Amino acid sequence: MAVLAHPDDESLGFGGVLARYADEGLETSLVTATRGQSGRYRGHTREMPEHPGEEALASIREAELHAAAHELGISDVTILDYRDQFLDQAYAREAVRQIARHIRRLRPHVVVTFGPDGAYGHPDHIAISQFATSAVLAAADSGFDAGRGEPHTMSKVYYLAWPA
Secondary structure, eight states: OOOESSSSTTTTSSSSHHHHHHHOOOOOOEEEEEETTTTTTTBOOOTTTTTHHHHHHHHHHHHHHHHHHHHHTOOOEEEEEOTTGGGGOOOHHHHHHHHHHHHHHHOSSEEOOOOOOOOHHHHHHHHHHHHHHHHHHHHHOTSOOOOOOOOOOOOOEEOOOOOO
């Protein structure tokens, strides 16, 4: 299971791992926190007339996410619908609860996410790293109310790491 911030993160740094294990017959899944509505569109910022607007961009990026997931062999895609560029302002307990619920539902052996540095300091990547790490612990805790599902302990958690 990959737990990431934006549509395209599944391809940025994680795509090879997800595709390899899917190709080996393992179920792979993806939880993406945002729909990517605040990003650029073909290099155009939100202020530029060529930008389609946040809702249209969210639809475009969501479609691209599903197409990429199909190509990578990801069998389950969940979008939590947090606001892009504001993930670090999300209510942490609720974000952790939602991710833990999906961990309990899918029962993965391994979770991959961004490292504590967010790969290159992106606030949304840092936030999802914190939420995912906390959710792994919460999913295993029988005292944590994730909304449903039995507690589940994973074998490993891996962070994206790039050489200096």
